[in-house]
Amino acid sequence: MRVRLNPAFLFLIPALTLILVFYVVPLILSVYIGFTPLQRWNLNRMGSITAYNFERLFYMMFHDPDFGKVIRTTIVFTAFTLAINVLGGLGLGLALYLMDEVLSLPYRILWLLPRMTPVAVYSLLWYYFFLGGEEGTLNSILLRLGVINEPLSWGTDPRLLPETAWVILILVNGFVGVSFGMIVFYSAFHSIPREQVVAARVDGATTSQIVRHVLIPQVRWHIVYVTVWQLLSLLTTFAHIFLLVEWGAVHRWWGSTWALYVFNVAFKTYEQGLAAAAATVLVIIGAILGLVALRILKFKEMMVEPKGEI
Amino acid sequence: MVEVRLEKVTKKFGRVIAVNKVDLVFEDGKFTVLLGPSGSGKSTLLYLVAGIYRPTSGKIFFDDKDVTNLPPRERNVGLVFQNYALYPHMTVYDNIAFPLRLRKEPPEKIDSKVHEVAKLLRIEELLDRFPSQLSGGQQQRVALARALVKEPSVLLLDEPLSNLDALLRLTIRAELKKLQQKLGITAIHVTHDQAEAMSMADKIAVIDQGTLQQVGTPEEVYLKPRNLFVATFIGNPPANTLTGSVQTVDGTVFVEVGSARYQLTEEVSKIVREAGVEKLVVAFRPEHAKIVESPLVDPEGDLVLEGDVYVVEPLGRENIVTLIVAGMPIKVVTPPDVKPHSSSKVYIVVPRNRVMLFDVETGLNIEFLIREIHQKIPD
Incomplete structure (x- = not known):
């Protein structure tokens, strides 16, 4: 008996091979x-x-106290950055949707800049922002304003840890991640027929009522998608974090997530x-x-x- | 119920003039249709009444109250859209209740009002469903219920029948008119469908390029179009038009169309002579013409044109005969038994009282021109 192979497989073989070699086997x-x-x-x-x-x-x-720090950092980093990415993205998408198109376009580009900038360049900006000496941007601003008397090592000073290291990680990744949700939600809002907004307006709804009762309920699917997608990428992201730790901008353990730990164990301690x-x-x-x-x-x-x- | 009055209303979007100095009264309790082709500004006009747009200049009154600068919610209007604009995440009940909940009315009152309007529109058994579970006609009723539940002073309908299939459109159009009469509500209905306008309206306002062309009852607009645009926009098929040159022979004034001569009345002759008009558009409705085999011996001043039969389209109830007259296609609606052979030569007879004349330059109906001249120079 001859086995008849679906000819569709022929077309799938190149893609399947790639997936097999670079995903399933590893x-x-x-x-x-x-x-x-x-x-x-x-x-x-x-x-x-x-x-x-x-x-x-x-x-x-x-x-292991160091690994414990990594775990706590991972939890805090993932939770807060996820909240920023989803809620911030939702807020930005909404604001851009309600904004005039003339304003909306430059704002969208502005928020996409962190994502478009090479990882090293973008991380370097933050590195200089939180730099420990007087020449660090944040230190220099706060010194001039008289908020602090001496420059602080924001990511490594034991007096400030672990919160400051966490804030740095969350900010750096949050600004990159938030634009993903922004783009998804912005286009989701635009896919809602405009007549629904007009109808609600005519029926007496204020902007906040339109947002709560008409717009948000219709992007639930997108919220789920962005949340799950961002959750999984935050658990595994480490490019920016790697550079910040490497350059000494954040504490070695209070600034490391599980994904970076995996990398370090594999390629540093072998x-x-x-x-x-x-x-x-x-x-x-x-x-x-x-x-x-x-x-x-x-x-x-x-x-x-x-x-x-x- | 209110009377809606527009005074010199203009709306510009950037440099585009969407609505140009419109003076218009929507009578209390009457069904007015805003009729125009797409891009004519008719929907903009509706949105101006709703308060979604603010006029660039001019004023809008609901009875004696100036609402020009009031937001939509302070105008108490009900609005129905072409795509229904139902909220897909709410049940039919919640959709209808939404405007009342925004007004923070007590739940029992909301409940009784929703059921009342649902009963009126016969959608009571659909209240638990979601919009995606309804047919187009059902969604249409829900949208109407949502607009009516708040007992609006004006009901605004933005092409509400355009998304329905042809047969359903006929049913709903009759029902909608009946409902409007029953409620006695002031209704403004926007459409590009002239048949819909003719069938539903107490009054039709024809609009083109942001400017009002004519306001009148369906009969007036159909039989006495103010200009060429109205004549050729309304009617299916629309009015036939032929351009002819004005000739004077022995003191009598004619329009020459192809090989035919059409004598003008004293009054028209006088106008034409005084204004020095050299060309006129002769127009008539397809169903007002008759096809005969041989030229009439005594035409009694009727318009008689010679034409070649191009094609005959039998529609069952009637036939539409397309003829070529002086190089132009002309359509004539005939009884179903009139089926002239293609390419045969026939004669078209239009009774004198059915012939309309238009000035080529302004497109104005000569009758209106006479009337407007009389108004300007009272004798």
């Missing part, structure tokens, strides 16, 4: 490495299977097995949080098929 490999004592790229060690890395990670969570295990745990946590977010935001209810006849 994923399996990564999980596998998590169960090996791989260190310093000594591939001979990859033969033995052990749960040691996971046990060690679990132990570290409660007994404990690839442990890094892979940490990465695996992070992905599992991300998946769980994503599902929880969908559940909380009642994703399923929104997927009901319309029943009307045309």
